[in-house]
Amino acid sequence: GMSRGDMRVNYELEDSFCYPTSMMRIEEVCASIVRSHRETSQYRLEELQALRWKLFSREEVHAYQSKSMDEMWQYCALRLTDAVQYVVEFAKRIPGFRQLCQNDQIVLLKNGSMEVVLVRMSRAFNTENNTVFFDGKFAGTELFKSLGCIDLITAVFDFAHSLCALRLTEQQAALFSALVLINSDRPCLEERGRVERARKEVELALSHTLHRDNQDGLIHKLYQKVSVLKSLCNLHIEKLRWFRQQNPLTVHSLFPPLYKELFA
């Protein structure tokens, strides 16, 4: 006769028969992107929460403001490059990204890694006093004065503030990061069709998650953020060009190679 074990197997078969295969695929895509995000998030959310009232003192802020423009740019380029390296690792752990050809992986990272860093910034942002986790403590815009591009800094902080207002869960943030990265509109893609297919999967995974969370309305707010991200990254590139014109040797010999490769 049939044992209980066999019955269970039959039920499982029946279950998977009821769900369309594509739904299981979407669940898998969700799970792997969320895992990739968690494994490469640089700082855990609880860690950042615990530190959120650890501010730089007046003297410390003054010390940053007294650095030369040159020195402060070098320092920020270094911190940014660290953050970008975690984003590269995030990308490499997403199956849909890993399966793309090397050219397209590089194109997507060149265009999207800074955007993902800015999405991640909202995790490290305290909206109650408009500060961001930088170099071990929380810093306001004024700390970055010596960079000489307070318009960029203000715009970046405003963006972090507005993204925080959406109160994304870690899962939603992970999927939104993947969506920002796997963008089939980037120029110079060799296999655009494959990137499009990978993107469709991420889109499905995101809308599936938002639906499950009863937050379908978030999707169009997130798509609005994509264009802001693009303009912020253009502004970053523009500021870098402006800085390089004045200090070509600093960029050439003292900036991290990865930073130059991606942005210069």
Ligand code: CLR
């Ligand atoms: C983003 C989330 C990462 C940790 C992290 C590291 C460096 C931070 C970055 C976050 C946010 C943006 C940041 C950056 C260092 C300098 C940069 C504060 C928190 C500001 C906006 C200055 C940009 C300067 C360029 C013009 C060089 O997990």
